[in-house]
Every structure is written in C-alpha cells, then in structure tokens.
Amino acid sequence: MTRKILVLGGAGYIGAHVAKAIALRGDVPIVMDNLSSGRSDFVKWGPLVKADIRETAALDAVFRTFRPDAVMHFAASIEVGLGETDPIGFWNNNVAGALNVLEAMQLHSCRSFVFSSTCAVYGNPERLPLFETHSRRPINTYGRTKLAIEQALEDAARADHIDYAVLRYFNASGASPDGEIGEEHDPETHLIPLALFAAHGTGAPLKVFGSDYETADGSCIRDYIHVSDLARGHLRALDRLFARQESFTCNLGTGQGVSVFEVLQAVERVTGRKVPFSIAPRRDGDPAALYANIEYAKHVLGFVTHRSTINQIVQDAWNYHRHQPGADHLPGTMCSQGG
Ligand code: UDP
Secondary structure (H helix, E strand, O other): OOOEEEEEOOOOHHHHHHHHHHHHOOOEEEEEEOOOOOOHHHOOOOOEEEOOOOOHHHHHHHHHHHOOOEEEEOOOOOOHHHHHHOHHHHHHHHHHHHHHHHHHHHHOOOOEEEEEEEHHHOOOOOOOOEOOOOOOOOOOHHHHHHHHHHHHHHHHHHOOOOEEEEEEEOEEEOOOOOOOOOOOOOOOOOHHHHHHHHHOOOOOOEEEEOOOOOOOOOOOEEOEEEHHHHHHHHHHHHHHHHHHOOOEEEEEOOOOOEEHHHHHHHHHHHHOOOOOEEEEOOOOOOOOEOOEOOHHHHHHHOOOOOOOOHHHHHHHHHHHHHOOOOOOOOOOHHHHHHO
16 A cells, blocks of 8 residues: 655655655655755655745645645754754744644644654763663753654643654764765764865865763764664654554664764775864763664664664765765766766
8 A cells, every 4th residue: 555655854864865765665755845954856756845844824735635644754953053043943943843743733634753853852871872761851952842842742642642753863874875865964064074075175174073082082972873774764663653553762873882083984994085184172062972772673663774884874975975066076086977
C-alpha cells in the first residue's frame, strides 16, 4: 500500500534525504517548506508546497488536498547562536509552528508524527553515554524549543490525540552517496564542511574551539551519524508507528565519540591535504563530550548504522562539496569529475 507522507522542511539537508528515502521505497513524500534555508532543487521526489508551517490556511489546504497518512517534521530554526540573539523568533518558528501543525493534524484526523529532536535537549551530560532517560535540562534556546515540543507531544499522546516518534539526533553529517544532497548552511558553522573548505583553501583556516578539554586529545568529542543512516532511522520509526500506534523516543547516533582532531585527520586522509587550523577559545555552551547510548534504537527500531564511520562521512561530504557549482578550481576536482 502506497502511503503519503507530509515532510515539513523537506527542502533542507535532513528532510530532503528522508523525502528521497520515502520515494525510493515507493511511498509519496509531499514536501512543505518556506524555502528560507531549504533548496527547491533538493525537492525531486514529490510535490513541493512553498508555505510556512505557521500559515494555518496553507496547512489546512495541504491536508485537504493530499490527505497525508503521517507527518514528518523537520521545519525549524537550528542555528544555536541565532536562538540566543532572537529567542522570540526562534520560539515562534519552532514551537508555535509545531503547535500549528499538531492542531492541523488533529483537525484532519492524522495521528502519526515523526519529530526531529536533538541531543541538545539533554544539556550538559551528567553521565555518558547519553541514555534517553537522562535528565532534560537544555542549556540554550534551541534545545529548550525542542524540549517544549517533546512535552507538547507527550501531553497530546496522553490525551490519545497523536502517536509520535521523537528522534533525538546527534551530529548529522555527510552527504548522499550519489552526491545529490549535502550539507549547506549560510553562514556555515559546522565542523566537517568548515574543515573541508579549510583543507582545499576556499575557506578560512579552521578554528578548533578548545584544546584543553578533559578528553584524550584535549578537543571536544561528538557522535557523528551519516545523514543516510539518519534517513533510514526515520523510515523505521515511521513503520513502527504505523504498525503499533505506540509513541516512543529514541536517540539516533552511533554510540561512538570522535574528537575534533580525529575529524581533521579524516579530512586530511580523504582530501590528501593538510587542514590549516588554529586553537581558539572554547565555544560557549559546548560540553566536552556528547555521545549516545544506541541500545534503545536497536531494540525499538532494529536500527544500526551502515555508513557512519568518520572516514565515510567525510568522504561523502567531500564528494558532494567538490561537485558543487563553482568548485571546479578545488584541488583534486578536475580528475574526479573527468573520471
Ligand atoms: N567545532 C570547532 N570549530 C568549528 C566548528 C565546530 O572546533 O569551526 C567543534 C565544536 O566545538 C564541536 C564540534 O566541532 O565540538 C562539532 O560542532 P558542530 O558545530 O559541527 O556541531 P554541534 O556539535 O555544535 O551540533
């Protein structure tokens, strides 16, 4: 049976990967995106409705036209620093937007909701690895808006209005193996793209935010999960919701911590270039280490990662970036495009 899945924010990095995975298995992704940061050329696998999730009439029209079987919600402000300078805008987009979606779902009797949450809901880890039962004390606006939506979902499920899958991502990274979709933010703040740009000289030397953490090499440790693994995790979550109508929350990560210096080494192996870098002060709000316990995702979803080694992540990200328009001057690009 073919299902129609409304993918909110499906023109963005993660949403587009999920929309593609939905289509490849024979279901229909209907993307709704305001294109504020998403790209219309990332929407190739189903219709695109250009609208904001806070526009009630637009949401209503989408539900009436397409009658989706489920909603997957990626449309949100994600830039942590912006949350601190524009908290009201952040709460409006993330929380008011999500509530508008939940109201539309209720009105149109659509019950299944997959939500992009984040390990930022945990705040500073009291213990590692992070289990789903870890206390939720986010330390920034971004994490607090995601937590607010988690709590709204818990209340709505208790009242039997909705079935949710809350997926708490660790560091989404990499690009689609065929080079079709990749990570782009404006401004770019993420480690892997910045390190790649530094290595091939199109970006500034990388600033390593802190080398005096209590970790083996002094730099911060994160859990990098390949975006195509993340997309598979979403489909499994959706299938579980359809099969059991039972809400759940789980981490999506690898369970392995990788340090900033280990990422830089991977970039050097993949590109064959040195990454120029300097040591900069610690970034506000960065815990020394964050990595997931992934047993619950294995248990509820049968989910394990396939492509999430740091080498593979960096290789796929590099493959994507060097084939972008304007990248033909990058070292190594000519021979790989010709080959
Ligand atoms: N990082 C860094 N320099 C940069 C960007 C990031 O040293 O220019 C570090 C950051 O402190 C963190 C890790 O790289 O420990 C991953 O940061 P990113 O912003 O990619 O993701 P986050 O973990 O903040 O979601």
